[in-house]
Each structure stands twice: as C-alpha cells, then as structure tokens.
Amino acid sequence: xxxxxxxxxxxxxxxxxxxxxxxxxxxxxxxxxxxxxxxxxxxxxxxxxxxxxxxxxxxxxxxxxxxxxxxxxxxxxxxxxxxxxxxxxxxxxxxxxxxxxxxxxxxxxxxxxxxxxxxxxxxxxxxxxxxxxxxxxxxxxxxxxxxxxxxxxxxxxxxxxxxxxxxxxxxxxxxxxxxxxxxxxxxxxxxxxxxxxxxxxxxxxxxxxxxxxxxx
Amino acid sequence: xxxxxxxxxxxxxxxxxxxxxxxxxxxxxxxxxxxxxxxxxxxxxxxxxxxxxxxxxxxxxxxxxxxxxxxxxxxxxxxxxxxxxxxxxxxxxxxxxxxxxxxxxxxxxxxxxxxxxxxxxxxxxxxxxxxxxxxxxxxxxxxxxxxxxxxxxxxxxxxxxxxxxxxxxxxxxxxxxxxxxxxxxxxxxxxxxxxxxxxxxxxxxxxxxxxxxxxx
DNA sequence: CGATCAATCTAATAATAATTGGATTGATTA
DNA sequence: TAATCAATCCAATTATTATTAGATTGATCG
Numbered sequence: 001x002x003x004x005x006x007x008x009x010x011x012x013x014x015x016x017x018x019x020x021x022x023x024x025x026x027x028x029x030x031x032x033x034x035x036x037x038x039x040x041x042x043x044x045x046x047x048x049x050x051x052x053x054x055x056x057x058x059x060x061x062x063x064x065x066x067x068x069x070x071x072x073x074x075x076x077x078x079x080x081x082x083x084x085x086x087x088x089x090x091x092x093x094x095x096x097x098x099x100x101x102x103x104x105x106x107x108x109x110x111x112x113x114x115x116x117x118x119x120x121x122x123x124x125x126x127x128x129x130x131x132x133x134x135x136x137x138x139x140x141x142x143x144x145x146x147x148x149x150x151x152x153x154x155x156x157x158x159x160x161x162x163x164x165x166x167x168x169x170x171x172x173x174x175x176x177x178x179x180x181x182x183x184x185x186x187x188x189x190x191x192x193x194x195x196x197x198x199x200x201x202x203x204x205x206x207x208x209x210x211x212x213x214x215x216x
Numbered sequence: 217x218x219x220x221x222x223x224x225x226x227x228x229x230x231x232x233x234x235x236x237x238x239x240x241x242x243x244x245x246x247x248x249x250x251x252x253x254x255x256x257x258x259x260x261x262x263x264x265x266x267x268x269x270x271x272x273x274x275x276x277x278x279x280x281x282x283x284x285x286x287x288x289x290x291x292x293x294x295x296x297x298x299x300x301x302x303x304x305x306x307x308x309x310x311x312x313x314x315x316x317x318x319x320x321x322x323x324x325x326x327x328x329x330x331x332x333x334x335x336x337x338x339x340x341x342x343x344x345x346x347x348x349x350x351x352x353x354x355x356x357x358x359x360x361x362x363x364x365x366x367x368x369x370x371x372x373x374x375x376x377x378x379x380x381x382x383x384x385x386x387x388x389x390x391x392x393x394x395x396x397x398x399x400x401x402x403x404x405x406x407x408x409x410x411x412x413x414x415x416x417x418x419x420x421x422x423x424x425x426x427x428x429x430x431x432x
Numbered sequence: 433c434g435a436t437c438a439a440t441c442t443a444a445t446a447a448t449a450a451t452t453g454g455a456t457t458g459a460t461t462a
Numbered sequence: 463t464a465a466t467c468a469a470t471c472c473a474a475t476t477a478t479t480a481t482t483a484g485a486t487t488g489a490t491c492g
Contacts, residue, residue, distance in 0.1 A: 004401050005265055007327065011399040012241035014320040015313040019238035024480080025228035028235065041439060049221055054481060056440060061479095066316040075438050075489060085312050092308050096301050097231040100282040104230040111223065183227040185220050240450080257469060270451060272470060277449095291459060291468055 021065045022093055026050055027058050032181055034068065035087045035209040036141060037148025038080035087209040094182065111188055123214060126176065127152060136169060138177045140190045141207075149208050151178065159186045166197055178204035237281045238309055242266055243274050248397055250284065251303045251425040252357060253364025254296035303425040310398065327404055339430060342392065343368060352385060354393045356406045357423075365424050367394065375402045382413055394420035 029048045045055040062068040071078045129135045130153040137154040139146045146156035179186035187203040194201035245264045261271040278284040287294045345351045346369040353370040362372035395402035403419040410417035
C-alpha cells in the first residue's frame with residue numbers, strides 16, 4: 001500500500017520494453033521476416049529495404065528485449081526469433097490492428113488482387129483438399145524460407161521464377177498461393193499472374209506464423 | 217514487385233500504431249485498469265498515480281488507435297476497452313515479457329509474499345474446490361470493479377476493508393485472494409495480512425483478464 | 433600478413449513523444 | 463446566469479528515438 005508505486009512503475013516499465021519493440025514499423029517488418037526463419041543482417045536489410053546500419057540498430061533493440069538470438073556463421077551473423085511466442089505476439093498484434101483500424105482494413109481491401117481471387121476460408125477443408133491433391137498449395141517465398149518451414153503439402157516456386165515455371169502447374173485444379181503474411185503481397189502478385197495466365201488462382205492472407213497460431 | 221514498398225510501409229505503419237500504444241508504462245497501467253471495467257478519467261488518474269492532464273493525453277492515444285471507447289455520463293466521461301481482444305493483447309504482451317525478461321522475473325519473485333503462500337496452479341481444480349466451498353476465493357479490488365466482473369464464486373472484500381472484516385472469513389479453509397493482475401500487488405498484500413492473522417492464505421497471480429483468456 | 437567483408441559501436445543530428453501550464457468546452461449546480 | 467467541475471485542447475519545454483556518418487572489430491581469403 002505504501003511503497004507500492006515504485007515497484008509497480010518498475011514492473012510496467014519492463015513490460016513496456018517489449019511493447020516498444022513492436023512500436024516501430026521497421027522492427028515489425030524485421031520480426032515478420034524472422035518468422036520465416038533465421039537470416040543474416042544483410043538479408044534482413046535487403047528484404048526490409050533499409051540500410052544495414054539501421055537494420056543493425058533495430059536488431060540491437062530486439063536483442064535487448066531478448067526477443068531474438070544470434071549466432072555467428074563464418075563472416076555472417078544469423079538472427080532468429082528467441083521463441084515461437086514472439087511470432088505469436090506478432091500475429092496477435094497485427095490481428096488486433098486489422099480488427100480495430102479501419103484505415104488498415106481499407107488498405108488491405110485495396111490490395112486484394114481480384115474480387116474473386118477467393119481466399120479459402122476454412123483451413124481444415126483446405127488441408128483435406130490439399131492432401132487429396134484437389135488443390136495445389138503454392139509457397140512463393142524464396143527457397144530458403146520454404147526449406148526452413150512451410151505449410152503441409154505445399155510446393156515451392158519462388159515468385160521470381162513463377163513466370164518461367166508455369167508449366168509445372170495444373171490448369172484444372174485451383175492453385176492457392178501464400179507468402180510471408182498479410183503484408184507481404186507476393187502471394188497477391190502470384191495469384192494475379194496465375195489468373196491472367198488462365199489458372200484458377202487464389203491466395204491465403206496468412207503465412208506460416210498465422211497458420212501455426214491458428215492450429216493451436 | 218515494383219511499387220510494393222510504399223504499400224508495405226503503410227501497412228506496417230498502421231500496425232505500429234497499435235504497438236505504440238503498448239510502448240508506454242503509463243498506458244499499460246491504464247489498460248490494465250480498464251480491464252477491470254469502465255472508469256472515469258479522474259479514477260484512472262488516481263489509480264495510476266498521474267495527473268489528469270497526462271491521463272487525458274494518454275487516453276487520447278488509446279482512442280486514436282480505437283482501443284477504447286468513451287461515453288459521457290453527466291459531468292464525467294467514462295472510458296472502456298473497445299473489445300475483449302484488447303485485454304487479450306495486454307495479457308499476451310505481459311506474458312511474453314515475463315517469459316523473456318529475466319529482470320521482470322526477478323522483480324516478480326521478490327514480490328511473492330511468502331514462499332509458501334502457494335499459488336494454486338490449476339484453475340479447474342481451484343474452481344471445483346470453490347464450487348464445493350473448500351476454498352474461499354476473495355476479490356480484494358474496489359467494489360465497483362467486483363460488480364463489473366469477477367471470478368466465479370468469488371466474494372468481495374476490498375483490500376482497505378479487509379482488516380476490519382476478518383471475522384467474515386473462515387480459519388479452517390484456505391483463502392485465495394486475487395486482484396487486478398500480476399502487477400497490482402493488492403492480492404499479495406491481502407495474502408500477507410491474512411497469513412499474519414492466522415488464516416490459510418494464498419493468492420492468484422492473474423486477474424479477470426488473465427482468467428478469461430486462459431479459459432478460452 | 434594485408435585486404436576485404438559483415439556487422440557493430442560511437443557520436444551527432446533529426447524526428448517523435450512525454451509532460452506541464454494556461455486557456456477552453458460542456459454539463460451541472462447554486 | 464454565474465460558479466464549479468471534469469475533461470480536453472493548445473502551445474511550449476523536455477526527454478526519447480530514429481537515422482546517418484565515421485571509425486572499429488572479427489573473420490575470411492588471396
């Protein structure tokens with residue numbers, strides 16, 4: 001009742017350290033990238049379109065909050081998330097944002113490749129269909145990310161190679177593309193391309209992190 | 217692939233708006249208070265030990281992110297969370313913080329009233345015992361908060377009145393106190409007092425928000 | 433070993449956010 | 463209607479953060 005205030009301030013202060021990490025757009029993007037698997041600073045910088053110095057500074061923050069771990073591999077330093085719960089929190093935060101911020105909803109709607117690039121709504125039936133080969137689940141992320149983890153039954157064709165490798169895909173069954181997550185846009189582009197080429201295309205909004213959390 | 221960057225920045229920017237709200241200790245405390253039910257600015261300011269102006273400013277941020285709603289009631293303005301998901305995210309964030317930050321773990325350990333003020337670990341058995349009257353679940357928050365929501369089978373004795381009302385409690389059965397959450401400390405104080413007075417006391421770390429989320 | 437590369441550290445500057453004081457709004461009460 | 467109260471708005475002043483530049487570290491490779 002008396003000296004409680006100082007303790008409380010200390011406790012909330014600590015929790016806010018975690019919150020701060022999620023308060024910068026760039027850091028959020030880095031976290032989403034790390035959800036795809038471990039990466040070097042260079043790769044992260046390139047994928048997030050920021051300088052290496054700035055990337056390094058942001059990663060420093062992440063490390064300070066114990067949300068990522070590092071490991072030296074030769075010349076490079078690999079970063080990875082310190083646990084699945086970090087990916088989970090990212091999903092929780094962006095989900096809340098999508099629920100609450102009309103602005104974000106509107107932006108996301110604009111992105112939708114085509115009104116009828118239908119997003120299969122129910123994961124279980126999608127998996128059932130994928131298992132039976134009634135749909136093709138297509139991972140359009142870079143190969144390394146596919147190798148790190150991917151959805152069950154997914155095939156890998158990185159978005160850059162898609163145009164050249166269209167022949168590998170069937171025209172009679174729907175092709176469901178996915179990428180890193182709802183802000184990645186590779187899957188949207190892939191779906192649009194496929195549709196233009198006469199395939200039955202669709203895409204998933206989420207990536208592996210969203211999928212994992214939904215399964216639990 | 218081309219003008220993607222601008223869109224991405226916009227999207228992450230939006231999500232970061234939510235993250236920013238959770239990046240300030242004071243705002244976190246306000247959120248936890250709002251998890252207990254709707255409150256006026258004055259009440260929030262008092263409970264969080266900050267000036268009304270500053271409280272108002274922080275609440276403005278919360279409102280800007282659509283995480284709280286307001287309603288005028290006579291002279292006062294009531295604030296409430298805009299949805300359960302907001303409380304959920306608060307729980308998710310502080311849980312991650314407790315898992316990742318050793319500093320926070322240490323602080324929380326220091327608080328523990330007594331090594332043997334055992335926290336009943338399993339919610340279901342606790343509820344079973346409460347239903348049968350084998351334990352007394354005691355809500356030590358202010359009465360208004362108890363009225364807004366409380367745990368099943370809980371009795372209300374605000375911490376301020378506890379010393380005067382000890383006679384209402386049994387000495388033969390354990391008394392499990394709880395309050396707003398792990399950073400509130402009222403339950404710890406209550407448990408310490410009860411123990412000193414010869415009761416079998418314990419306390420829960422979580423409050424109603426933590427309980428709700430765990431049940432789902 | 434000297435050169436190169438990936439990444440970090442340090443310090444400086446630019447951009448944002450927190451906090452406080454003074455004036456203002458909307459509702460209530462004398 | 464004037465006085466009061468709760469809360470907000472506005473502007474100014476302080477802290478904190480983000481970002482960039484320059485020097486430095488640790489590992490590899492010729």
